Amino acid sequence: MSGELAWEKRQLGHRARLALSPAQARLMDDQAHAARATWNLLHDFWTMTPKCRRSLKAADAAIRQARKDVEWLGVLPAQAAQAVLKTYFQAWRNCWDGRAEEPNFKARIRSVMSVDIPQGRDLQIKRVHRRWGMVNIPKIGRVRFRWTKDLPIGKHADKDHRITGARLVKDALGWHIAFRIQTLEPKPEPRQGPKVGIDAGVNLPLALSDGNHQDHGRPARLPDGTADRDKWLNTDEKAKLLRLEQRAAHRKSFRKPKERFSNRLRSTYDQIKQLRARATRRAADWQHKTTTILARTYGTVVVEQLNITNMVKSAKGTVDQPGTNVAAKSGLNRSISQEAWGRAVTMLTYKTARNGGTLVKVPAPNTSLRCSACGFITSGSREDQATFVCKSPDCGWSGNADWNAARNILHLYRIGHTWAVPAAGRAVVRRTRGVKPAAAR
Structure with missing residues (x-):
């Protein structure tokens, strides 16, 4: 066997928590809603257009025109809108290949709020503290994020070790950024372990x-x-969860059918989440x-x-x-x-x-x-x-x-x-x- 090592490219991910100000959080929410609306408009365009006129070029032109006609869609960066188009077409390819079902309408209450940053050069990542780093988010500005893993930036980055993009995702604990990392690592030899x-x-x-x-x-x-559905919570957290669920049930009893949730009920649900x-x-x-x-x-x-x-x-x-x-x-x-x-x-x-x-x-x-x-x-x-x-x-x-x-x-x-x-x-x-x-x- 040759003594030379075999190398292979790997696509890794690293997720970090963002520290946003209230104003930045509102801007981020607006971008996520605009990305979801762009997906829904693209889905309507695709399903209502005759098959003979469906094409990637026509969909791209429709998105550009929609961003001109609808002012609040402009809060979403142009590259992020193009990423929505790319994701939508990939969803159809997965459907045609039998790997997934057809893409569908994204409802506000059931969809994960997310925004894609397709190019890594826009991030401009810099480490400012042992526990914190700074990242640039288009149309948001510089934002702090929790530094828990060394990233290929600065002199440690090259064409084989670099950040190719990121995705902003919101869950019940707030906004997070998921970096897409490309590395070149030696291919592991087959192990003869137990x-x-x-x-x-x-x-x-x-x-x-x-x-x-x-x-x-x-x-x-x-x-x-009985089954313990909250086994990953400690005793105090279980007691708090029970109080919140009882409070939510009490406040929900005053809600009329098809009436919007009150701010207090929505706040209680957020704490449960x-x-x-x-x-x-x-x-x-x-x-x-x-x-x-x-x-x-x-x-x-x-x-x-x-x-x-x-x-x-x-x-x-x-x-x-x-x-x-x-x-x-x-x-x-x-x-x-x-x-x-x-x-x-x-x-x-x-x-x-x-x-x-x-x-x-x-x-x-x-x-x-x-x-x-x-x-x-x-x-x-x-x-x-x-x-x-x-x-x-x-x-x-x-x-x-x-x-x-x-x-x-x-x-x-x-x-x-x-x-x-x-x-x-x-x-x-x-x-x-x-x-x-x-x-x-």
Whole structure:
């Protein structure tokens, strides 16, 4: 082998919190509303125009004319408006390729407020303090942002290591800036590290086949047995959230049908959103740290191919055929959504690749019902949610149910029963024939 290193370009992202003045925050809100309105006008133009006259040039001309005719659309920088056009056409390409649904109208209350800055040279980033930096935002001015990671600026920036743009995003905790960073890094060599199967659960977030389970220490259920939907909040925050929800319900009782929310009710809802967003950030922080450790420790990570959308569907049913155990299923759906299994798999996918490892998916059916010691499925083995007891007379193995599933997941990979997605996009199962089930060790 040659001693020369192989290099590859990587597109990274870094999100930082902005410190805006009230005037700057209002200007930022105006730009976000203008960007959303530009998307809606572009969508109306595209859907109402005959197919023979639809083109990128015609849409660009329509946007330019709209910015001249509608004065408040001018608060959005021209490059940001062009970024909306580019994003809209990419959404249609994703639809045509079968990766997403058709682009639709963006409602004010359901859309994320965001503004794109497509060119990195407009940012003019400068570090002014150990904890703070300055960034230039078009038509806003110089704004401070929280410095938590070294960025390729100044003498550290070149054509291979640079910031190519940014995106301004608003959530319940305020405005943030997400930098798009392009770097040139040595391509990691394939790692021959240990293999591990991971089962995502509710009681145990990430159960590993080698017994090195990852738990965030926040129980999924309260002492009375009900699901804890606010487990990422401390006791004081839970008490505050309860008071705010009671206050919101009281103020909402005075609201007439189809009447606009009062400022007091809207303020209460904003405070509830802030607590929810804080809990989400804590959960994502734990997942980032945990998946980083797993990607650096193991060479091959095996997970289940789960259809989480179908797993969290409501059991309410219809009027003619009502569902059963609706409340229990609702609590389970809420717990699954809180654990964010799909986000954890996404993190593991790119982190294992960056560390030279691989991530493999295996079919999910019966991984939690099959005994990892004897390979048989017997009725009554799952007496409760946390324990697995094999009812086979020749086995009798018992252990943690999530650990048992993780061992089965690793065993499916070892016998070649893996999940692959061919070029056509249709999922198939690849299996090695002639291999009998055996204990996953």
